[in-house]
Amino acid sequence: MKIKSSASRLSGKVKIPGSKSHTIRAAAIAGFAKGESLIRSPLVSSDTISALNAFEAMGAKINRCNDEFWKISGVAGRPSAPAGEIDVGNSGTTLRLAAGLAALNDGGRAVRFTGDHQICSRPLQPLLDSLSDLGAEAVSINSDGCAPVEIKGTLKGGRTSIECRTSQYLSSLFLCCPLAEQSSEIEVPLLYEPDYVGITLDWLDKQGIQYSCTEDFSNVRIEGSQSYRRFDETVPADFSSASFFLCAAALCGEDVVIEGLDYSDSQPDKAVAEYLRKMGADIEINENGSTAVRASSLTGIDIDMNRTPDALPIMAVTAALADGTTRLYNVAQARNKETDRIKCMAEVLSKIGADIEELPDGLIIRGGNKLSSGEVSGHYDHRIIMSMAVAAIAGGIELDIDTAEAVDVTFPTFPELMRSIGGKIDRVEQN
Structure with missing residues (x-):
């Protein structure tokens, strides 16, 4: 499948769906709790369905109702090992x-992912x-x-x-220990991406789980x-998803209002609004949870993106359409x-005319170049695909982006x- 996206002017209101990070953590805790939990406004996507399937395979009983809410009856901390393997699809969060949590099974049979x-x-x-250090047997088959x-x-x-080049390692231990x-x-x-550990701890705090840790998470004790x-x-709205609308509106929006965002939430990608403000964007955050954005003249800045690696693709596009030079650095984990x-x-933006330089830990983007229409690869990466769709909408060009599924x-x-x-964007089936 392809996405075809082209030059647009954006205006109106849009409500952002639920957070993937929150949805999967909620499903994990519900799946291992005693009794039936209710998760309202979950994100329904292939990643979150992979999570539901994984926890169901380990014994949880799941009723998706009408996808406005999910009912999950948990295994009370003692999962079973299914006869077959658990396929998590493309969900790294689910796998980790x-x-x-699979390490809590009784040891009679391995859970294979x-x-x-x-x-x-x-x-x-x-x-x-680390799971092996803590008493389980955990091995890579190959x-x-x-x-x-x-x-x-x-x-x-x-x-x-444990060295956590992804925060998901530590979140996994916080959930199972x-x-x-x-x-x-x-x-x-x-530890990279510490704010995602903060999301995990928000759920543990609601559960009354006892733990202690240093401010930088360098030492952790879990009872x-x-x-x-x-x-x-209720699952909060997803700031990672909102980032595409924040950036698009800052580049080509006329009074776009993004609804449902809670800036007190731990999600790190809420920082995208501040990145845009520092670049010169006209952004107003209202008390009712709405964010008003108007197109502005943006100027490049230096951004330490260690805490927000998922925002690198859309910030690279934004930088390519801004004036001056932007440096995105300290985000080697994005590789x-x-x-x-x-x-x-670097590859896809260079192909359409951006002046971009690859660094070991990021990118240097020299903005202001006229981008050109054409076909680009989405590399089977959802964030690259959506970012390049914004590049067409805000860059005044037309792009066909493959692997859009x-x-x-x-x-x-x-x-x-x-x-x-108002975005001109369509899915196009390929023969």
């Missing part, structure tokens, strides 16, 4: 969080080592530190040290023999997402919502 070709190339060994993996219980607790028999002490000499209880919660996003964004990973309604405020 579910792998930790696999995924698509991207998932099977993404590193997992540090988490496997001995390459990636999926497919097998996890056999039972997680007991103890001590481990409270259900271990003994307390766990975790040394974290390296054992705890449990999750049933809950009724280990669904794709090497640093390399891929990958948008369904996190934001299946992206084209429809962009069209609702």
